[in-house]
Amino acid sequence: MEEKxxxxxxxxxxxxxxxDDSIVVKPETTSNxxxxxxxxxxINLIVAVEQEFGMKFNMNEVTSxxxxxxxxxxxxxxxx
Amino acid sequence: MNLISFIFAMFCILTILVYFVxxxxxxxxxLLISSLFFLFYKNFNVVTILQALTxxxxxxxxxxxxxxxxxxxxxxxxxxxxxxxxxxxxxYFKYSNLFLITIDHICNILKxxxxxxxxxxxxxxxxxxxxxxxxxxxxxxxxxxxxxxxNIFKCALFMAYxxxxxxxxxxxxxxxxDTLYEGHKxxxxxxxxxxxxxxxxxxxxxxxxxRCGYFVNTVWGDLAKFNGVYSIIAALxxxxxxxxxxxxxxxxxxxxxxxxxxxxxxxxxxxxxxxTMTEFWRRWHITLGAWLRDYIFYPIQKxxxxxxxxxxxxxxxxxxxxxxxxLFISMFIMWLCxxxxxxxxxxxIIGSGILQFVIIFLEDTLTPISNKINDKLGINRxxxxxxxYQVTRTFxxxxxxxxxxxxxxxxxxIEFIKSMFVSNPWVLFDNExxxxxxxxxxxxxxxxxxxxxxxxxxxxxxxxxxxEKLFSQNIVFRWTVIFVLLFSIIIFGCYGVGxxxxxFIYRGF
Numbered sequence: 041m042e043e044k045x046x047x048x049x050x051x052x053x054x055x056x057x058x059x060d061d062s063i064v065v066k067p068e069t070t071s072n073x074x075x076x077x078x079x080x081x082x083i084n085l086i087v088a089v090e091q092e093f094g095m096k097f098n099m100n101e102v103t104s105x106x107x108x109x110x111x112x113x114x115x116x117x118x119x120x
Numbered sequence: 121m122n123l124i125s126f127i128f129a130m131f132c133i134l135t136i137l138v139y140f141v142x143x144x145x146x147x148x149x150x151l152l153i154s155s156l157f158f159l160f161y162k163n164f165n166v167v168t169i170l171q172a173l174t175x176x177x178x179x180x181x182x183x184x185x186x187x188x189x190x191x192x193x194x195x196x197x198x199x200x201x202x203x204x205x206x207x208x209x210x211x212y213f214k215y216s217n218l219f220l221i222t223i224d225h226i227c228n229i230l231k232x233x234x235x236x237x238x239x240x241x242x243x244x245x246x247x248x249x250x251x252x253x254x255x256x257x258x259x260x261x262x263x264x265x266x267x268x269x270x271n272i273f274k275c276a277l278f279m280a281y282x283x284x285x286x287x288x289x290x291x292x293x294x295x296x297x298d299t300l301y302e303g304h305k306x307x308x309x310x311x312x313x314x315x316x317x318x319x320x321x322x323x324x325x326x327x328x329x330x331r332c333g334y335f336v337n338t339v340w341g342d343l344a345k346f347n348g349v350y351s352i353i354a355a356l357x358x359x360x361x362x363x364x365x366x367x368x369x370x371x372x373x374x375x376x377x378x379x380x381x382x383x384x385x386x387x388x389x390x391x392x393x394x395x396t397m398t399e400f401w402r403r404w405h406i407t408l409g410a411w412l413r414d415y416i417f418y419p420i421q422k423x424x425x426x427x428x429x430x431x432x433x434x435x436x437x438x439x440x441x442x443x444x445x446x447l448f449i450s451m452f453i454m455w456l457c458x459x460x461x462x463x464x465x466x467x468x469i470i471g472s473g474i475l476q477f478v479i480i481f482l483e484d485t486l487t488p489i490s491n492k493i494n495d496k497l498g499i500n501r502x503x504x505x506x507x508x509y510q511v512t513r514t515f516x517x518x519x520x521x522x523x524x525x526x527x528x529x530x531x532x533x534i535e536f537i538k539s540m541f542v543s544n545p546w547v548l549f550d551n552e553x554x555x556x557x558x559x560x561x562x563x564x565x566x567x568x569x570x571x572x573x574x575x576x577x578x579x580x581x582x583x584x585x586x587x588e589k590l591f592s593q594n595i596v597f598r599w600t601v602i603f604v605l606l607f608s609i610i611i612f613g614c615y616g617v618g619x620x621x622x623x624f625i626y627r628g629f
Binding site: 059080087103 | 259419421430
């Protein structure tokens with residue numbers, strides 16, 4: 041899967057979870073950039089991403105991801 | 121060992137001196153010896169040794185086994201056994217009475233005769249902190265985010281590092297594993313920074329918290345005499361007392377740790393400026409919240425049961441409402457844990473657990489409605505006035521929940537709330553009455569001024585690093601501030617007879 045495709049699909053997940061169609065995720069996007077992205081929504085986002093890509097994050101990754109770029113890196117690694 | 125005591129000051133000075141004259145490679149051993157001394161200080165006996173050893177060995181041995189059998193079924197079994205062992209010790213020493221009282225209640229309901237005998241168990245200082253820290257460590261090893269520590273003495277230092285034993289913060293092995301064992305160089309700047317922080321902590325405890333405590337304790341001690349205005353003031357002062365006390369003790373131990381060179385995670389971020397209760401708990405006892413999030417909330421939310429429920433609720437109630445139901449179930453469990461952690465009695469579970477959950481739940485469900493009403497009425501939510509209202513509302517709600525926390529039982533909390541409705545507003549206006557509840561006029565004035573200082577400093581802390589700013593000022597200004605701080609602790613600190621100058625509220629947990 042190409043990185044570009046991952047970002048496109050991620051975008052849809054983000055828009056769906058945060059109910060905001062103006063979201064465009066970039067590698068450097070963090071929870072500070074999206075208003076509703078707090079620790080409660082974080083886990084919903086993680087589960088939605090897992091479902092979208094048919095993969096699983098481990099708990100270590102869930103708590104240590106710093107930005108969307110890191111998330112994409114893990115997804116790329118898993119779905120190869 | 122009390123943080124505000126001659127013995128603790130001597131202990132720290134000695135530890136720091138010996139630390140910096142010892143060869144770098146073995147400096148951490150100095151910390152280990154000091155920490156063990158602190159842990160067993162005046163409480164060295166078979167029970168406490170067994171208590172510490174059980175938790176320590178469960179963590180040390182099982183962490184290594186978990187790592188050895190990584191990615192096999194066995195590692196999960198080892199994780200469960202080790203956590204159960206630690207919880208067993210924690211519950212035996214901290215929650216026996218909760219268990220007994222619950223049995224008593226159930227027997228009462230079923231009308232069975234049960235002779236309730238409460239027990240008192242000799243638990244070591246910091247038990248609630250390091251048992252959770254070690255559970256976190258084991259889970260991290262299981263998740264693969266840290267390697268299990270092979271050196272048994274290094275592992276012991278991680279568990280018993282003395283600054284965190286009094287009242288936290290919760291630490292994680294991945295953040296501590298390098299800094300804890302590294303031989304830090306002495307730094308003059310760090311020492312100044314640390315000392316300022318210690319002094320600021322001492323100011324909060326001695327000048328503010330103890331003084332509030334005078335009033336609060338007097339009112340709570342005689343509700344028949346002190347009610348109405350008195351109880352309302354006491355209800356408002358208690359959160360301040362708690363905050364000054366808890367964050368003050370954190371300041372002291374963080375200052376000590378800073379001088380050594382070991383940074384600890386921040387536990388408070390000016391919480392009384394929070395606009396909602398959710399935000400409040402992100403800024404109050406931060407490391408406990410982070411611990412619960414990583415080891416309780418996320419695993420529950422990610423579990424297949426909650427995920428199935430999530431799907432079911434979304435299809436049944438629509439996306440927006442549907443996703444809230446499982447969320448609130450996980451949150452309820454988490455708040456229950458917070459309540460239980462604060463103390464094995466019902467009033468703690470209600471005050472610091474269930475009521476917090478109820479408020480957060482209401483906040484979440486009512487905010488969209490109140491926003492709509494505000495929009496209709498044309499109220500601008502971005503104004504200073506509106507934010508002030510939100511901050512005040514959060515403080516008042518927190519003060520209310522803390523009535524249950526402060527009480528010795530649910531019945532007393534209810535009695536206190538009733539006493540607040542007695543009408544005696546004249547207390548505020550005649551010159552004498554207010555000053556009969558533990559604080560005279562001078563004390564009230566000192567308290568008011570020191571509260572303003574606390575308020576201003578906490579506000580400035582949200583804008584910039586106050587200590588950094590202070591050190592960038594010219595020498596006259598800098599030292600004036602430092603001297604004023606030191607002298608106000610000496611002059612205005614409460615060292616009076618009849619109470620313990622270092623009666624740390626959070627130490628009991």
